Amino acid sequence: MKQLGGAAGGGSFAFAARGGEYFRIWIVNVFFTIVTFGIYSAWAKVRKNRYLYGSTLLEGAAFDYLANPIAILKGRLIAFGLLMVYSMSELISPVLPGMLALAFLPVLPWLVIRARRFTLRNTAYRNIRFDFNGRYGDALVVYVLWPMIIAFSMFLLYPLYVRQRAKFLVENSRFGTQEFAFTIGKGAYFLAYLKFLLLLFAVLVAGGVGFSTALAASAPDSPSALALLVLLVTMLALLATLSYKHVTVTNLTWSGIEVGGMRTRCALETPRMYWIALSNLVAIVGSVGLLIPWATIRMARYRVERVSLLNPEHLDDLLGTQTAQIGAAGEEIGELLGIDIGL
Amino acid sequence: MTDIRARYYDGRSARAQEVTLRFDATGHLEILGDERRPRYPLQALKISARVGDTPRSIAFPDGGKCETVDNDAVDAVLAARGEQPYARLMHRLESVWPYIALLFVLTLGVVWGIVNYGVPEIARRAAFSMPVSADRALARNTLKVLDGHIFAPSEIDTERQRALKTQFDDMVRSVDSRYRFRLAMRSSAVAGANAFALPDGTIVVTDALVDLAQRDEELLAVLAHEIGHVVHRHALRGILQNSAVALLVAFALGDVLSVTSLAAALPTLMVEAKFSRDFEREADQYALEFLRARRIPLHHGSAILKRLAARGGNLPTGLEYLSSHPGIEERSRRFTEAR
Numbered sequence: 001m002k003q004l005g006g007a008a009g010g011g012s013f014a015f016a017a018r019g020g021e022y023f024r025i026w027i028v029n030v031f032f033t034i035v036t037f038g039i040y041s042a043w044a045k046v047r048k049n050r051y052l053y054g055s056t057l058l059e060g061a062a063f064d065y066l067a068n069p070i071a072i073l074k075g076r077l078i079a080f081g082l083l084m085v086y087s088m089s090e091l092i093s094p095v096l097p098g099m100l101a102l103a104f105l106p107v108l109p110w111l112v113i114r115a116r117r118f119t120l121r122n123t124a125y126r127n128i129r130f131d132f133n134g135r136y137g138d139a140l141v142v143y144v145l146w147p148m149i150i151a152f153s154m155f156l157l158y159p160l161y162v163r164q165r166a167k168f169l170v171e172n173s174r175f176g177t178q179e180f181a182f183t184i185g186k187g188a189y190f191l192a193y194l195k196f197l198l199l200l201f202a203v204l205v206a207g208g209v210g211f212s213t214a215l216a217a218s219a220p221d222s223p224s225a226l227a228l229l230v231l232l233v234t235m236l237a238l239l240a241t242l243s244y245k246h247v248t249v250t251n252l253t254w255s256g257i258e259v260g261g262m263r264t265r266c267a268l269e270t271p272r273m274y275w276i277a278l279s280n281l282v283a284i285v286g287s288v289g290l291l292i293p294w295a296t297i298r299m300a301r302y303r304v305e306r307v308s309l310l311n312p313e314h315l316d317d318l319l320g321t322q323t324a325q326i327g328a329a330g331e332e333i334g335e336l337l338g339i340d341i342g343l
Numbered sequence: 344m345t346d347i348r349a350r351y352y353d354g355r356s357a358r359a360q361e362v363t364l365r366f367d368a369t370g371h372l373e374i375l376g377d378e379r380r381p382r383y384p385l386q387a388l389k390i391s392a393r394v395g396d397t398p399r400s401i402a403f404p405d406g407g408k409c410e411t412v413d414n415d416a417v418d419a420v421l422a423a424r425g426e427q428p429y430a431r432l433m434h435r436l437e438s439v440w441p442y443i444a445l446l447f448v449l450t451l452g453v454v455w456g457i458v459n460y461g462v463p464e465i466a467r468r469a470a471f472s473m474p475v476s477a478d479r480a481l482a483r484n485t486l487k488v489l490d491g492h493i494f495a496p497s498e499i500d501t502e503r504q505r506a507l508k509t510q511f512d513d514m515v516r517s518v519d520s521r522y523r524f525r526l527a528m529r530s531s532a533v534a535g536a537n538a539f540a541l542p543d544g545t546i547v548v549t550d551a552l553v554d555l556a557q558r559d560e561e562l563l564a565v566l567a568h569e570i571g572h573v574v575h576r577h578a579l580r581g582i583l584q585n586s587a588v589a590l591l592v593a594f595a596l597g598d599v600l601s602v603t604s605l606a607a608a609l610p611t612l613m614v615e616a617k618f619s620r621d622f623e624r625e626a627d628q629y630a631l632e633f634l635r636a637r638r639i640p641l642h643h644g645s646a647i648l649k650r651l652a653a654r655g656g657n658l659p660t661g662l663e664y665l666s667s668h669p670g671i672e673e674r675s676r677r678f679t680e681a682r
Contacts, residue, residue, distance in 0.1 A: 021395045024437045031446040034453050038591065047394055047433075054397025061350065061359065061410065062398040080590070087586060091480045126359065127352035127400075127408040176357070285609070318357040 011312040015304040017055035019294035025051055026293040042073035056304055058125065059312050066129070067122040067328070075118075075328030082333060109139030114330025120173060121326055128320035134172035142168045159189035166253045175259055176320040183263075184256030192252055196245040203241050207234030236278075243274040254307060261314040266307045276302055345420055349401070349411035351376060364401070364409060366420045372401075374409070381405075385424055392430035393418065395437070457591070458614055463621065466583035470576045475521040481578050482543035486527065489547075497528035497550055504528055510559065511546070511566060519574050526566070528553070536651060540569035542578035555650055563637075564630050564644040564678075571629025577622040588614050619667040627674055645675035 029044035049065040056063045089096040113134045120130035146161045163186060170182040210230045218224030247268045254266030280295035309315075347364040351374065362376035372388060374380040389402040399417050401409040411417065418434075421427050436442050497504060508526050515524040522544035529547055531537075536551035546569045548562070556562045572578070592611050627644075634641055652671035668674075 016397075017395075024440075024443050025395060027443050027446050027450070028433070028437050031450045031453075034450055034457070034591075050391075050394045051397055054394060064400060083590075091477055094483065126357040126410075127354045127406075128357055289610070316356070316358045320354050320356065 011059070011310065012308040013304045014057040015055055015297075015301040016057060017052065017297045017300065019297045022051060022297050023293040038076075039073065042069040042076060045069070045072055052300060053123065058309065059315060061126050064124040065122060066124055067118070071118075071328040072332065075330070075332030078329045079333040105144055106140070109136055109143050111330045111333055112143055113139050114326070115333075116169065116172075118326050118328050118331040125175070126315075126318075128176040128318065131174045131321075132172055133174065134168060138168055138172075159193040160186060162193075162249060163189040166256075170253075170257050176318055178260045178318055181258040182256050183258055184252055188252055189249075192248045193245075196241065196248065199244060200238075200241050203234065203237045207231075207237065210234070239278070240270070240274050243277060244270045247273050260318050261311055263310045264307060265310060268303070268306045272302065345416055347411050347413045347416045349409040349413075352408050352410070354406040354408060362409065364411070370424050380407075385420075385426065390417065390421065390427070392427060393434045458588070458617070462584050462587050462591075463580075463618065466580045466587065469583055470579040473579065478522075478542035478573075478576060478579055481582070482541040482545065485541050486545055486547070490529070493533045494529040494531050494547070496530065498530050499528060499550055499553055503553075507548075507553070507559075507562070510563065514563065514566065515544075515570065518570060522573055524570065524573070536654060538565050538569050540572040540577075542573060542576070544573050546570065546573075555654075556647055557650075558643060560634075560639050560643040561647040563639065564634055565647060567630035567633035568626045570633070571626035572622065575622070575625050575629065577626070581618065581622065584618050585615050588618075616667055620669045623668050623674070624677075627677055631678060641678045645678035648675045648678070 025047060029040075029047060032040040033044050046065065046067055046069045049067070053063040053065040086097060086100055089100055113132070113136065116132040116134065120132045123130045142165055146164060150158055150161050163184065166184075167182045170180050173180045207230070211227060211234065214227035214230045215223055218227055247270045251266045251268055254264055257264040276299055280299060283291040284295055345366045347366075349362055349364050351360040351362045352358075353360075360376055360378070362374050365373045365375055366385070367373070370385040372383045372385065383403060387404050391400045391402075393399060393414055396412075396414060398410045398412050399414055401411070401417075403409075418431065422431065436446070507528070511524070511526040515522075518524065524544040524546065527545055527547045528550070530550040534549050534551075536555045537549050538552055539547045541547070546566060548566070552565065553562065556565075588611060630644060631641060634644060648671055652675075
């Protein structure tokens with residue numbers, strides 16, 4: 001897997017990271033982050049991403065993460081300061097946090113664009129950088145206007161919103177001089193969410209009927225072991241349904257990206273994804289967090305290796321261009337506030 | 344002389360060219376391939392620091408770049424010329440298991456120190472450097488909200504209420520005058536036998552607690568405990584401590600897993616519960632000294648604690664680490680053993 005040569009049969013992504021290797025990098029990162037009271041976290045982030053990107057191979061060539069830790073540190077300090085101001089504002093006046101949150105709304109689209117641009121400009125493949133040039137107006141529609149429409153449509157238009165978001169993020173991305181195109185239509189998204197809703201409904205009905213039947217059969221005030229078992233199975237089935245939704249939507253989005261005559265394809269499978277997610281959770285909790293790196297690599301490997309690229313021979317035709325550097329405040333604020341960019 | 348197999352990318356197109364990199368004894372690099380390329384001194388190159396066994400990149404001044412998997416050969420060239428000492432040290436730290444074990448133990452030790460001493464001490468200093476108006480701001484509207492939801496007016500007869508309030512006023516006369524202490528008596532179905540302190544000095548006592556007490560001294564012990572929470576500024580310190588821990592968790596783990604996930608929530612909860620237990624101990628200590636100064640026998644403190652425990656509410660053994668209060672045995676022992 002380390003071999004850089006041998007493009008034959010290519011077109012698929014490979015992930016060369018190893019759990020043990022990443023564990024050591026992770027421990028060193030955590031140690032320095034803690035003894036420097038978080039300052040090292042910027043360097044840790046770069047090191048972690050360099051490992052993960054560098055382990056992601058397409059046609060035998062690795063991806064590159066090029067972000068400058070100092071830029072990330074500055075971004076984190078700004079984000080930290082803003083969060084402090086926000087949490088202290090309640091002491092001054094009880095309405096201030098709400099007003100600040102409202103004032104934050106028009107900043108959100110700008111934040112998304114800056115965050116995306118920072119990540120993509122610092123991602124390179126074969127010595128060519130990615131870039132993002134989404135416009136503020138478009139981002140405002142997608143990230144502020146659309147959520148309001150969703151609320152008014154009682155979530156009926158939610159699939160459209162998810163597609164709109166993916167389209168915005170993909171079509172404003174570039175690799176060198178090449179722009180990306182997004183090719184999945186609205187119908188496919190509606191269909192995916194319809195299937196999910198039907199499945200969810202079926203699980204809820206089956207679980208509800210099963211549980212109440214088992215409950216009726218057991219003694220009053222003490223649910224039988226059978227009833228509890230039905231409840232547990234229903235919970236697991238609900239989680240599986242969520243996993244199904246995640247897999248279908250991810251597959252859809254990542255199968256619709258076109259660039260320079262090539263096209264991505266993503267073929268995640270629900271049972272496998274569900275198994276990895278569930279066993280990862282058990283492993284992390286059971287090991288008091290020690291298995292986090294192993295779980296991260298395991299999940300990343302599955303995700304990366306299920307993506308492929310059709311007509312990879314066109315890779316050689318892609319052309320590079322110059323890009324300028326950009327600050328990391330947008331990305332770091334977004335990360336600290338847990339903003340979901342949604343790709 | 345070292346030969347390294349690599350792929351060359353000129354930065355203008357994504358096409359790869361197979362080349363051989365040859366480092367000579369003078370520290371110069373030659374790129375051998377289909378095209379003729381300039382010879383560079385080592386100092387002119389930007390060689391990426393090694394991370395695990397991921398491919399290494401060597402960037403040239405003209406914007407071209409090479410990618411190679413032969414990390415060891417690149418390291419040998421760098422080591423021979425004394426280049427990148429820190430990057431090589433980092434990789435060495437990350438490669439040797441005994442170092443990893445050592446760093447792991449050190450990490451645990453540092454975390455333990457921060458949680459036990461660092462954060463509480465910094466929060467204490469920060470809280471006591473803030474004006475008392477900050478505590479009052481925290482409590483604004485709190486009683487009003489609680490009155491609307493879980494509290495109803497007290498059903499204890501007014502005579503007894505007045506007597507208790509007089510005792511309370513008498514009690515707080517000697518305490519810090521910056522707080523506006525007042526006793527609020529309420530009945531509540533959900534709160535049970537309970538007492539709360541709001542950071543502005545309002546102490547809420549439920550009817551069930553008043554009924555539970557067999558002597559007024561027992562109530563005084565509970566009230567003193569709640570006054571302890573106020574003068575030690577536990578509400579403000581709690582907010583500072585908990586947000587510090589949330590931030591630390593976000594920085595330490597945020598890069599490896601989403602902060603909202605269960606794996607990050609559990610340690611945060613345990614640390615917050617530990618802080619809460621420490622505050623309870625501090626408030627108990629305050630009550631103890633208060634009773635002692637008034638020459639009230641300390642066993643009244645443990646008596647009411649035991650009676651409260653008998654009504655349930657204590658977590659089963661083994662779950663102490665998630666509890667917001669120390670075990671009842673420990674708390675009442677402090678009252679019985681103190682002299």
